[in-house]
Structure formats: structure tokens, C-alpha cells
Amino acid sequence: xxxxxxxxxxxxxxxxxxxxxxxxxxxxxxxxxxxxxxxxxxxxxxxxxxxxxxxxxxxxxxxxxxxxxxxxxxxxxxxxxxxxxxxxxxxxxxxxxxxxxxxxxxxxxxxxxxxxxxxxxxxxxxxxxxxxxxxxxxxxxxxxxxxxxxxxxxxxxxxxxxxxxxxxxxxxxxxxxxxxxxxxxxxxxxxxxxxxxxxxxxxxxxxxxxxxxxxxxxxxxxxxxxxxxxxxxxxxxxxxxxxxxxxxxxxxxxxxxxxxxxxxxxxxxxxxxxxxxx
Amino acid sequence: xxxxxxxxxxxxxxxxxxxxxxxxxxxxxxxxxxxxxxxxxxxxxxxxxxxxxxxxxxxxxxxxxxxxxxxxxxxxxxxxxxxxxxxxxxxxxxxxxxxxxxxxxxxxxxxxxxxxxxxxxxxxxxxxxxxxxxxxxxxxxxxxxxxxxxxxxxxxxxxxxxxxxxxxxxxxxxxxxxxxxxxxxxxxxxxxxxxxxxxxxxxxxxxxxxxxxxxxxxxxxxxxxxxxxxxxxxxxxxxxxxxxxxxxxxxxxxxxxxxxxxxxxxxxxxxxxxxxxx
Numbered sequence: 080x081x082x083x084x085x086x087x088x089x090x091x092x093x094x095x096x097x098x099x100x101x102x103x104x105x106x107x108x109x110x111x112x113x114x115x116x117x118x119x120x121x122x123x124x125x126x127x128x129x130x131x132x133x134x135x136x137x138x139x140x141x142x143x144x145x146x147x148x149x150x151x152x153x154x155x156x157x158x159x160x161x162x163x164x165x166x167x168x169x170x171x172x173x174x175x176x177x178x179x180x181x182x183x184x185x186x187x188x189x190x191x192x193x194x195x196x197x198x199x200x201x202x203x204x205x206x207x208x209x210x211x212x213x214x215x216x217x218x219x220x221x222x223x224x225x226x227x228x229x230x231x232x233x234x235x236x237x238x239x240x241x242x243x244x245x246x247x248x249x250x251x252x253x254x255x256x257x258x259x260x261x262x263x264x265x266x267x268x269x270x271x272x273x274x275x276x277x278x279x280x281x282x283x284x285x286x287x288x289x290x291x292x293x294x295x296x297x298x299x300x301x302x303x304x305x306x307x308x309x310x311x312x313x314x315x316x317x318x319x320x321x322x323x324x325x326x327x328x329x330x331x332x333x334x335x336x337x338x339x340x341x342x343x344x345x346x347x348x349x350x351x352x353x354x355x356x357x
Numbered sequence: 358x359x360x361x362x363x364x365x366x367x368x369x370x371x372x373x374x375x376x377x378x379x380x381x382x383x384x385x386x387x388x389x390x391x392x393x394x395x396x397x398x399x400x401x402x403x404x405x406x407x408x409x410x411x412x413x414x415x416x417x418x419x420x421x422x423x424x425x426x427x428x429x430x431x432x433x434x435x436x437x438x439x440x441x442x443x444x445x446x447x448x449x450x451x452x453x454x455x456x457x458x459x460x461x462x463x464x465x466x467x468x469x470x471x472x473x474x475x476x477x478x479x480x481x482x483x484x485x486x487x488x489x490x491x492x493x494x495x496x497x498x499x500x501x502x503x504x505x506x507x508x509x510x511x512x513x514x515x516x517x518x519x520x521x522x523x524x525x526x527x528x529x530x531x532x533x534x535x536x537x538x539x540x541x542x543x544x545x546x547x548x549x550x551x552x553x554x555x556x557x558x559x560x561x562x563x564x565x566x567x568x569x570x571x572x573x574x575x576x577x578x579x580x581x582x583x584x585x586x587x588x589x590x591x592x593x594x595x596x597x598x599x600x601x602x603x604x605x606x607x608x609x610x611x612x613x614x615x616x617x618x619x620x621x622x623x624x625x626x627x628x629x630x631x632x633x634x635x
Contacts, residue, residue, distance in 0.1 A: 095618065095621075097621065098380070098530065098621065099381060099384045102377045103377060103451075106431065107452075110459075110468050111463055111467055112468055114465065118631075122622075155388070169462045171455055174385075177385055180447075184425070185365070185389055190389070191388070212522045247529065251526060251616075340373065343376065353396075
């Protein structure tokens with residue numbers, strides 16, 4: 080007999096992308112750090128036949144593992160859910176847990192319509208998110224400053240302080256127009272904002288990074304370069320800290336936090352009005 | 358007396374970014390399309406004082422609305438949760454609903470540690486996501502093909518078929534290396550893949566778009582141009598469909614689906630092994 084695996088299988092079953100199910104499941108599973116999980120995604124389960132196939136997959140994996148699979152389920156259709164509920168698994172049913180109480184509180188039945196999340200439920204909202212992504216690309220790394228007047232936020236920082244991924248995330252997740260401008264040693268030497276940025280100072284936000292972290296990141300890009308040297312990193316980080324203080328600009332240390340945390344913090348610190356997502 | 362508002366206030370309360378709470382809440386609220394919601398984010402609630410401030414905010418809004426606020430809560434700390442639970446609101450408590458049953462099933466207590474989701478819980482995983490974002494930027498729009506050997510997927514399609522946002526999303530959400538190459542009329546006229554792409558055909562995926570949709574998108578960028586004309590859009594979409602068929606390349610119609618749906622479908626159709634997120 081084949082030896083059974085000792086990781087815990089986890090399934091994410093959804094009628095659409097499964098991204099909500101995965102974020103939800105991931106947040107929960109990080110609370111159980113000692114257990115090894117093995118991830119399976121089953122998106123687009125939107126027919127009885129597909130639900131049956133998904134159920135077969137879950138049962139097959141259940142046979143090969145020492146542990147009962149966990150199934151994070153965000154199916155909306157009752158008949159598909161029933162098929163999944165009959166598998167040899169522990170089900171964490173997202174809609175089952177929350178939709179009923181919400182129906183009671185809101186005094187109205189839910190629509191039980193699939194695909195309203197992470198789809199194009201509102202064309203205008205979706206297009207403005209995509210426009211924001213294009214905006215971030217066109218206004219990345221100081222390549223153009225002509226559209227700064229339309230920016231919700233303009234990030235400044237030294238090279239490799241995390242500006243670009245943060246702008247892209249602000250655009251993709253929140254539909255915000257985020258530009259960024261890299262500050263070189265020459266830009267910072269006199270301690271003031273470059274002239275080109277001065278008209279927009281109410282929207283400018285500084286990303287700080289500590290020298291050892293900057294050194295590590297730059298080394299992984301251009302090993303043993305002057306650009307990546309600890310001395311250069313120390314010089315630039317010192318200069319930007321002085322400039323931000325002198326100019327009294329909102330800022331955040333990005334050294335040890337994720338792009339999601341940086342983006343959310345910027346929105347909070349700059350009191351940016353997020354576009355409606357409904 | 359001031360008239361009360363007739364929208365339903367919704368709060369997203371989290372000890373970290375609140376992004377999971379918002380995705381979760383958004384998925385649920387889209388099931389109640391007839392109700393108008395008003396969105397409030399309260400991220401980084403990581404002390405009793407902040408929890409008390411959040412509770413005060415919720416209670417203040419509750420006074421001004423006809424409806425009891427909904428509170429989507431992903432706080433992990435029990436004492437902060439208690440503070441929020443005492444507000445005049447309907448609480449949808451994410452951890453309360455799922456953590457207890459998971460502890461039982463997994464046979465181990467949860468760590469009750471904050472900030473393990475959407476933070477840098479695993480440095481290596483996080484850095485490889487950021488590397489993937491850099492990869493997408495460096496290999497966008499055919500600007501370079503030198504690193505195609507490292508690609509998980511290479512998207513091809515006509516200009517404005519959604520390649521760039523899809524690549525960025527594949528990188529940011531899933532840590533996948535996604536390049537893209539735009540096909541012009543000249544590239545497609547003989548019906549074969551451009552030579553430069555031929556060595557990578559096992560990783561190539563086509564994004565299709567219908568002519569009216571392409572026309573609308575291009576018009577919003579370059580109004581009344583030859584590039585945006587319906588005739589040009591019809592010509593290019595016909596050519597790419599022929600090429601994809603002739604070359605037998607996997608593809609997907611992106612006309613009416615979101616970047617999240619496109620990305621998830623590509624992973625499924627190409628059977629791409631996603632890097633572990635744990």
C-alpha cells in the first residue's frame with residue numbers, strides 16, 4: 080500500500096476566480112503555522128458536472144492523505160454546494176456562514192447570482208481601475224510629470240524603495256492614480272524638493288527605507304556596484320530623511336512591510352478618498 | 358433634528374490592511390444589489406485605544422443613519438474584538454466564525470498572531486512576488502524578449518487587448534513571471550507566429566477581444582484615429598483569430614471579463630504550477 084502524504088490538503092472551490100476564497104483561507108491558515116498545507120485551486124465551478132468533477136478530485140486526494148482535506152467554498156448555487164458538501168472533507172462555507180444572517184439583518188433575500196465579485200459587475204468602476212493601472216505605468220519612475228495634476232498621490236523615494244509596486248497596487252486594488260518620482264543624490268543634495276515637484280506638494284508622499292535593507296535589494300540587482308554599496312545606500316537614505324523632514328512631507332518606512340500594507344497606510348495617512356467599489 | 362441618511366453604512370475593521378475583510382465583504386454585499394452601501398475602512402486597529410476610537414466612529418455613524426451599520430471584522434485579538442462587538446452594529450466576524458471550527462479540525466490552537474496575511478510572513482515568497490512584478494515591467498509590450506526563457510507565460514494579442522494589466526496581476530497576486538508581446542497587423546499578415554516567439558510556443562497564450570469592444574477601448578485613447586477605427590479593429594481581430602487557430606495556441610476572449618478572471622483562467626487553461634504562497 081502506498082504511503083499516505085503527511086501534508087494537509089486544502090481546496091479552494093469557487094464559481095468564479097476563487098481569489099476571495101484564497102485570501103480568506105490564507106488569512107485563516109496563517110494562524111496555524113506549524114501545519115504543512117498543500118494548496119489546490121478549483122475555480123470556475125459553474126455547473127453540476129464541474130461540481131461533480133471537483134468533488135471527485137477532493138475525494139481522490141482525501142484517499143492519498145493522512146488528513147481530511149479542508150475545503151474553502153464560496154459557491155453560491157445551492158445544488159453545486161450540496162455536491163461539494165458530500166465529499167470526505169472539512170468544509171468552510173463562506174456564503175453559508177454569512178449570507179443567511181445578512182439576509183435577516185438586511186431584510187431582503189440575496190440574489191444568489193454568481194460572479195459578482197472580481198468580475199466586471201460595474202463597467203465604469205472596472206474601467207477606471209484599468210485606467211489607473213495605465214496611469215501608474217505612464218507616470219512611473221519620473222518618465223513623465225505632465226499628468227501629475229491628475230494624481231491622487233505622488234510617491235517619492237530613492238531608487239529601489241518600493242515606489243513602483245506600490246503605485247501598481249494602489250491602481251489595481253483601489254483604482255487610485257499613483258505616480259512616482261525617483262530622487263537621486265543630485266536631486267536631494269540641497270535638501271529641498273525638486274522644482275518640478277513643488278506644485279504638487281499636497282499629494283507627495285515619501286517612501287523611506289533603511290540603508291541595510293536598501294543595500295540588500297540593490298545588491299540583488301547590481302552586485303558589487305557603487306550604486307548598491309552600503310556607503311551609497313547610507314548617503315541616499317540620510318539625504319532623503321533630511322529632505323522629508325525639512326519639507327515636512329508625510330512618509331513611511333517601507334523596509335519591512337508589504338506592498339499591501341504600504342498602500343493601505345498611504346491611503347490612511349494621506350486621507351485619500353477611495354473611489355467607490357460598488 | 359437632522360434627517361438620517363438612507364444608505365447602509367458598512368465598516369471594514371482589521372488589525373492589518375483590511376484587504377481580506379473588504380474582499381470578503383464586497384463578495385457578500387454584491388449579493389444584495391438593491392441596497393445602497395456606504396463604505397468605511399478602519400485598518401491597522403492594533404491597540405485597545407485604536408479599537409475604542411474605531412468603536413466610537415461606528416457608533417457615531419450609527420446615530421446618523423436610518424440603518425444599523427454592518428461591521429466586517431477580521432480582528433484577531435479577543436480584547437479588541439470585544440470592544441467592536443459592543444458597538445451598535447451588526448457584526449460579521451470572520452475569525453469567530455471559522456477559527457474555532459478549524460482549531461477543532463486541525464487539533465491545534467491558532468496562534469492568534471496579527472498581521473500574518475497581506476504582510477511579509479515569508480520573506481522569500483514576498484520577494485519573488487516583487488521580482489515577478491519587476492519581470493512583468495521589464496518584459497512588457499515586447500520591449501525585451503531576452504528573458505522569455507524565464508517566463509511562466511507569454512501573452513500575445515493586438516494592442517489594447519488587456520495584456521499588460523493581466524501580466525501585472527499574474528505577478529502581483531500569484532508571483533508568476535508573465536511577459537507580453539503585442540502583435541501588429543504586419544506581424545500577423547502571414548498567419549504565423551513571429552520568429553522571435555517560436556522557441557517559446559509552449560508558454561504562449563493568446564488574448565482575444567471582439568472588434569466592437571476593441572474599437573471602444575481604442576477610441577477612448579485615440580479618438581477618431583485610423584488605429585481606433587472599426588475597420589482596423591475588425592482587420593486585426595480577424596488576423597489574430599486566424600493566427601491562433603493556425604498555430605493551435607490556447608486563447609481566451611477577454612472582451613467582457615475582468616483581469617482577475619483572465620488571470621485565473623490562464624493559470625487553469627495553461628495548467629501553470631503556481632508558486633506556494635505559504
